[in-house]
Amino acid sequence: MNAPHDLLDVDHLLSDEERAIRDTARRFAQDQLAPHVAEWAETGELPAREIAKQMGGAGLLGMHLEGYGCAGVGPTAYGLASIELEAIDSGLRSLFSVQGSLAMYSIHAYGSEEQKQQWLPGMAAGDYVGAFGLTEPDHGSNPNGMRTRAKRDGDDWVVNGAKMWITNGSVADVVVVWAQTDDGIRGFVVPTDTPGFSGRAIKHKMSMRASVTSELTFEDMRLPGSALLPGAEGLRGPLGALNEARFGIVFGTTGAARSCLETAIDYATTRTQFDKPIGAFQLTQGKLADMSVAHGTALLLSVHLGRLKEAGILKPAQVSAGKLNNTRVALEIARTARTILGANGISGEYSVMRHANNLESVLTYEGTAEIHQLTIGRELTGLSAFA
Known part of the structure; x- marks a missing residue:
């Protein structure tokens, strides 16, 4: 078995x-x-x-x-x-x-x-912790609208602006910061002890609580010319990195789903109501069956995309399909598992509600579900729905 x-x-x-x-x-x-x-x-x-x-x-x-x-x-x-x-x-x-x-x-x-x-x-x-400064307070899904700006000053660059929702940001040793320049969007390798750099941890989160999330600000932050990433020009740079991270999310979300499924199965086979385990009831078995099939197909999709990436033929729209599907599947599994656990589903003794809260964020970050839908729609029609 x-x-x-x-x-x-x-x-x-x-x-x-x-x-x-x-x-x-x-x-x-x-x-x-x-x-x-x-x-x-x-x-x-x-x-x-x-x-x-x-x-x-x-x-x-x-x-x-x-x-x-x-x-x-x-x-x-x-x-x-x-x-x-x-x-x-x-x-x-x-x-x-x-x-x-x-x-x-x-x-x-x-x-x-x-x-x-x-x-x-x-x-x-792990001696140095890194972060990735792209998202801004007013620009998430449209990175092309970023307001952080880097200006030439002799051989140096002077950067002003802010980034928001940056994982690892306030504990990082180095941040890859993306900024508008006279030549378009460019990336910079920024040691966090650079004068003008500051990071503040974001508190009072209801999701992703076991994670450092930060706001970064740059005030006349002076960088040497050698801080510029020479191989990244325009949005191709940050979007290429995001595609790498999204690929990991395609797989990762199935881990949260698996944890919720395992918890629900264990609970259903040990929790007794009406003189028998709740897993013996048809409605509970129906939920478990649907959860298992959804998790399995999400995992199959992940492995398939992994094989395409190994072959060098994985397309961004396919990564979008994986993230869109698997985050939705994982979130639905977490919510369904919570119903099987009943009131215990909200207890910190079990992982289910924590996973559900986290997945609400995963559904949104590194491309919202809507952005991935439009990416897929553009691939299908050849027409862009982006402004």
């Missing part, structure tokens, strides 16, 4: 190496993160720098990148690690994803050799 969370035997599609990497990530997540995550979410305080160091020691940070201390694993293996981290909490997967697929990827793909040597080995080890 297959494990309850793998009704469709998706595990059969994985290589021995991929399963080994998955199992390593699962052991790390279960041993190092799971015992503490409920407290981190309850208090809204995350020891992000300590966790980054642990993830680096486990070889997880930037694991899909080549060289500079990175493991260089394949896309599907990276996705499987994302599943195991998000099975614990979406906020922990976000720390991993922002470090590796946004900050490190940007430097790896667009940076100078000097920038790569300076930052990537330390980031892979």
